[in-house]
Amino acid sequence: MPTRTILLKLCILLITLLFISCEKKDDLSSFEEDLIExxxxxxxxxxxxxxxxxxxxxxxxxxxxxxxxxxxxxxxxxxxxxxxxxxxxxxxxxxxxxxxxxxxxxxxxxxxxxxxxxxxxxxTFDYPKVIINEISLKDKNTINIQGSTSSDILLLEYQIGFYFFSNKDNKQEVTVDVPTEDGFEIELDNLLFNSNYSIVPFVQIGENKNYQDTISFSTLSNFIISYVDSVDISAADSPIIIPQTTNSKLSQNCYLDAIPEFSNGFVLSSLRTEIPSNVLFAGHNNNDAKVINMDVMSKSIAWEYSFGGSDYEWIEDICIVDDGYLVLGLTYSDNEDFSFKNNESSDFFLLKLDNNGNQQWIKAYGTLKNDYPQKIIANSSDSFYLVGNSFSNNNESEINSSSSYLIEVNNQGEIIKETFYPILNGSNIITVLGSVSGDLFIGGTAHSETGNGIGSDKYLASLSQVSDNNVIWSAFLDGSDYDNISYIFESDNKLIVLGQTNSKSGDFVSNNVGGSPWIALVNLDGTIIESYIISPNSDSDLKDAKVINDQLMLIFKDKTKEKVYKVEVAF
The missing domain is CATH 2.60.40.10 (Immunoglobulins)
Incomplete structure (x- = not known):
């Protein structure tokens, strides 16, 4: 056999052996991998x-x-x-x-x-739980929260906190230092008085917050409201409310036993007590203003006085003074008893009667535009504030909306000063309080087109401090309807403000009916400490408010229950 042929066969044999060897190696490797556990x-x-x-x-x-x-x-x-x-x-x-x-x-x-x-x-771990052991009131508007956390929380990086909010306030957040094994303690202060709060604990890990069940609590009010008397006005002998004046001697009786019988056409607008058995009834009969002094026990008229012109007159308020009565009202007339007037617009008038109902003098005040009186307030024995609103900024110029209008007169009706206070788009003074510094606090209404964004074209309860012709500050309580301030008192360097609201939103969100009296505590710089709805569930009208023996006394008519309430307020 040739050498070349032998070599070729040897090469083929070697290649075959090499291929078989590689194939066996791959099979062994696969077998070994199959054995990996x-x-x-x-x-x-x-x-x-x-x-x-x-x-x-x-x-x-x-x-x-x-x-x-x-x-x-x-x-x-x-x-x-x-x-x-x-x-x-x-x-x-x-x-x-x-x-x-x-x-x-x-x-x-x-x-x-x-x-x-x-x-x-x-x-996986659950979110740790915040365990509230106790919520307690430390003060009327400060709460103390004590609690602990579930054990798993100590294994994580975390933060705990609380969201809290009321029906009158926006949501706020507070966080707590990482609790120790003894737990945690936190105070929430400067809360709103007399408010229902909700508090929501949360645990935050990284960017994630896990909220837990809501807890509710309530802060206390600065006011303690006590209903001390009520009278059913749906009975046949319906009583009539008697607003009490500061110098009234009839401090205990808040109503008459029966409505007196007056002559046909008499419309009652104001009344004041004089002595324990006599009441001044003021109003108008046809177009004339009229004052009647009646002994309500015998229901006999002691005296009556009518006055007016050919147009319309209306009595707004009466102030009892030592030698008689100052009667504030509105007149459109410019003849007869008001022949001294030189315009046909509505004006203030002030009538002085002696104790027997005889006229001493009568004066009119106002501008060339319409002026509307609200109340007369005694500042001293020789200083009286006549307040309301005017549609003139002064005696000559016109403005589109009203300004608060204040006239100070002496006991002869002579003007001491006359001031306009434009507030917002229009305002009206209903009450005024003098301060020790000589500045005045004026309360009433102010017109707003937007208010708190709740609605438009409404009247806010307006409170301002004024000095001479300047408004130092103004504060407003704002709802969705008509709100006003009708009484201002001062106690312990704070203002106690009362009024009437028809709103159910904004600052009066706790009101559940159409009309309710309300009371507020205000700092002398105008910051509102608390507002409180006195009868949130009954349609009521505030009739009178005054301090008697260092006790604030309110009288309001509950139209829902057809009752008249006498209410004491402690603060």
């Missing part, structure tokens, strides 16, 4: 929304390695997370999984190629 280890560093999954293999291979996990034992909608060769250290490997749900049980298993380890489980 996969072990699922316990999860570690489990937290609120993450955990480390751990596994182990018996030998190093080059197939895909990782974990499969799900929130159910059937592994429906499971997720796969793989590890790289660099993640395998001494045959062990681990991988963090994120975005887990708190307080959720998870199932997982390690795998290598198609081989899986046993199924193991872990449960």
């Amino acid at each position: 996969v072990i699922t280890l316990e999860a570690t560093e489990v937290s609120l929304n993450s955990a480390y999954l751990n596994g182990k293999i018996s030998d190093i291979g080059n197939k895909e390695t990782g974990f499969e996990y799900a929130d159910n034992v059937e592994f429906e909608n499971s997720k796969i997370i793989t590890v790289s060769e660099s993640d395998i250290k001494e045959l062990s490997f681990a991988k963090i999984i994120l975005n887990l749900q708190p307080n959720q049980e998870y199932y997982y298993k390690a795998y290598y190629n198609a081989e899986y380890g046993d199924v193991k489980t872990f449960k």
Whole structure:
């Protein structure tokens, strides 16, 4: 056989042997990989929304390695997370999984190629719980909260806090230092008085906040309201309310036993007590103003006085003085008793009667535009404030809306000063209080087109401090309807303000009916400390308010229950 042929056959034999050797080696490698054992280890560093999954293999291979996990034992909608060769250290490997749900049980298993380890489980932490042990009132508008947290919270980086809000106030947030094993304590101060609050504890971990159940509490009022008397006005002998004057001797009786019989056409607008058995009834009969002094026990008229012109007159208020009565009203006439007037617009008038009902003098005040009186208030024995509003900024010029109008006169009706106070788009003084400094606090209404954004074209309760012709500050209580201030008192360097509201929103959100008297405590700089609805569930009218023996006494008519209430207010 030629040498060349022998060599060729040897080459073919060597190549065949080499191929068989390689094939056997691959089969052995595959067999060895099939023998690699996969072990699922316990999860570690489990937290609120993450955990480390751990596994182990018996030998190093080059197939895909990782974990499969799900929130159910059937592994429906499971997720796969793989590890790289660099993640395998001494045959062990681990991988963090994120975005887990708190307080959720998870199932997982390690795998290598198609081989899986046993199924193991872990449960993420729940959000720690803030446990409120006690909520107590430290003061009328300060609460103290003491509490603790569930034990798991000490294992996490966290912060706890509270959202708190009332029906009158926006939501506020406060956070608490990390509690110790002894718990935590926090104070919420400067809350609104007489308000219902909701408090929502929360735990914050990272950017996530977990809110817990709402807790409710109430702050106290500065006012203590006591209903001391009531009279049924639906009975046949319906009583009539008697507003009490400061110098009235009839301090205990708030109503008459029966409505007196007057002549036909008499419309009552104001009344004042004089002595225990006499009452001044003021109003108008046809177009004339009229004052009647009646002994209400015998129902006999002691005297009566009528006056007016050819147009319309109306009595707004009466002030009792030592030698008689000052009667404030409105007149449109410019003849007869008002022949000294030189215009046909409405004006203030002030009539002085002696104790027997005889006229001493009568004067008119006002501008060339319409002026509307509201009340006469004694500042001293020789100083009286006539207040209301005017549609003239002064005696000559016109403005589109009204200004608060104040005239100070002496006991002869001579003008001491005359002042206009334009407030917002129009205002009206209903009451005034003099201060020690000589400045005045004026209360009434002010017109707003927007108010607190609740509505438009409404009247706000308006309170201002004025000095000479300047408004130092103004404060407003704002609802969605008509609101006013009709009485101002001062006590302990604070103002006590009373009025009437028809609103059910804004500063009067706790009012549940159409009309209600309200009371407010105000600092001398105009900041409102508290406002309080006196009869939030009954349609009522405030009739009178005054301080008697250092006690504020209110009289209001409850139209819902058809009763007249006498109410004491302590503060």
